[in-house]
Amino acid sequence: MADSRISSRNVALRDFPRLAEIDRTVLWHPYTQMREYAHLDSIIIERGEGPYLYDIRRRRFLDAFGSMWCSVWGHNHPELVKAIQTQASQLCHSSLFSVSHLPAVELAGNLVEAIREDFRFADDPPSLNHVFFSDNGSTAVEVAMKMALQYQNQIGQISRTQFLTFYDGYHGDTFGAMSASAIQVFRQKFAPSLFQCTNQSYPMQVDPDEKPDNWRMNDRNLEATMAGLSDKLAAVIIEPVIQGASGMRPLCEDYLGRIKRYCREYGVLLITDEVFTGFCRTGPLIASSAELVEPDIVCLGKGITGGELPMGVTVASDRVYEAFSGEWSEMKHFLHGHTFSGNPLACAAAIRNLQMISEYKLKENVKARAREFGQALKAAIGSHPRVGRIRQRGLAIGIPIKDAKGAEDAGYMARADANKVCAAALQNHRVILRPLGNVITIVPPLNIETQHIEEIVRAISEGLKALG
Numbered sequence: 001m002a003d004s005r006i007s008s009r010n011v012a013l014r015d016f017p018r019l020a021e022i023d024r025t026v027l028w029h030p031y032t033q034m035r036e037y038a039h040l041d042s043i044i045i046e047r048g049e050g051p052y053l054y055d056i057r058r059r060r061f062l063d064a065f066g067s068m069w070c071s072v073w074g075h076n077h078p079e080l081v082k083a084i085q086t087q088a089s090q091l092c093h094s095s096l097f098s099v100s101h102l103p104a105v106e107l108a109g110n111l112v113e114a115i116r117e118d119f120r121f122a123d124d125p126p127s128l129n130h131v132f133f134s135d136n137g138s139t140a141v142e143v144a145m146k147m148a149l150q151y152q153n154q155i156g157q158i159s160r161t162q163f164l165t166f167y168d169g170y171h172g173d174t175f176g177a178m179s180a181s182a183i184q185v186f187r188q189k190f191a192p193s194l195f196q197c198t199n200q201s202y203p204m205q206v207d208p209d210e211k212p213d214n215w216r217m218n219d220r221n222l223e224a225t226m227a228g229l230s231d232k233l234a235a236v237i238i239e240p241v242i243q244g245a246s247g248m249r250p251l252c253e254d255y256l257g258r259i260k261r262y263c264r265e266y267g268v269l270l271i272t273d274e275v276f277t278g279f280c281r282t283g284p285l286i287a288s289s290a291e292l293v294e295p296d297i298v299c300l301g302k303g304i305t306g307g308e309l310p311m312g313v314t315v316a317s318d319r320v321y322e323a324f325s326g327e328w329s330e331m332k333h334f335l336h337g338h339t340f341s342g343n344p345l346a347c348a349a350a351i352r353n354l355q356m357i358s359e360y361k362l363k364e365n366v367k368a369r370a371r372e373f374g375q376a377l378k379a380a381i382g383s384h385p386r387v388g389r390i391r392q393r394g395l396a397i398g399i400p401i402k403d404a405k406g407a408e409d410a411g412y413m414a415r416a417d418a419n420k421v422c423a424a425a426l427q428n429h430r431v432i433l434r435p436l437g438n439v440i441t442i443v444p445p446l447n448i449e450t451q452h453i454e455e456i457v458r459a460i461s462e463g464l465k466a467l468g
């Protein structure tokens, strides 16, 4: 094996073979078959600017999957970089154990205000007033699940120890989050070590104006299941608006409201996992606010720092928070915490990100760009014989590639054709896309411009030629 020490940050082109060797043999990439990766041409990124990433071989790539769905302003937006640099010159890290720090206090206050703004048309002002920090999306979910269990225990509902989740849902890769997830291929090898959740259908609605026929049946089943488990359920966990990892599956309109109603009726908490859908990916900051449904606990991650630094946030309602109040000896305080929870650098980025969202009217921009993107895709590939019904909410887009028999829901293992299209887009157009099974996903930076939309659409349209 090559010597894996790199002595200089100023990498010369001639270093590429050695770096690529380390990349293929030492660096273990996530969700990647390393044997397959070893045969690919390594793309080793050196810097980013806007929607583009530049590799050490001076090639430019358009980041159409937003660096695993988190990019809000593209890469290294100068205002975010400045906020991080200014914070770094003051304080890089101090924990939230025993003491507090300025950026965490400021962010917590601003976030709660921003959530309020999202729910301004609701009958009652939201009570999502309590911000718990962690450092990634999975931990934001893990925190929410522990919070729900401890809450039920402390209000005397000790038999409420279970979760209701949805088929094809994804909530992260830690054990609690994995238990709540239901994409079988991701979890089956761990299944014996996971705890059981009750799964319900997630009725998909592709066309915003056309409710699926099965929603009433799903709704009846959901209510019956929740009634049957009415003394056992601690919480329902759902990706509101659209399921991401299962291949961009939009949720039937108004369904979240039904879920909330049953939660109220049966004393169950509603946890919305907005790690992907939140922070304007589907429009508003809080995705559930689009239908004015207020969760009891909301999980945020990915775009919260503009996608520049890791952060997880779990926001809880007054009702949840109050159940944790007591004497120390009662041990009612929330039994959870991470060393880097609410890291000051990440907080500084998130504070600036929130300001930019309102200063640059990001929510309105997402709406306009989403419409533009949808129209461009429809015009270019909508009638292609291998393209199924394009799924989109905001700037979360999935293009199912039909199999030879015309089926468009072939599942995660049937990735060959979508993979071919993505590989062609990368090879010929330097557009980075990632297939999820047979679905090509597009999750661009939220400030994407017309020329980038055109570049991505062209890459996919030409890429489809790889299917013969």
Ligand code: PMP
Pocket: 069, 136, 137, 138, 139, 141, 170, 171, 172, 173, 239, 244, 245, 273, 274, 275, 276, 277, 301, 302
């Ligand atoms: N929840 C959802 C809905 C997600 O899409 C993801 C990541 N794709 C996560 C949780 C986990 O986030 P992270 O990768 O930051 O752990």
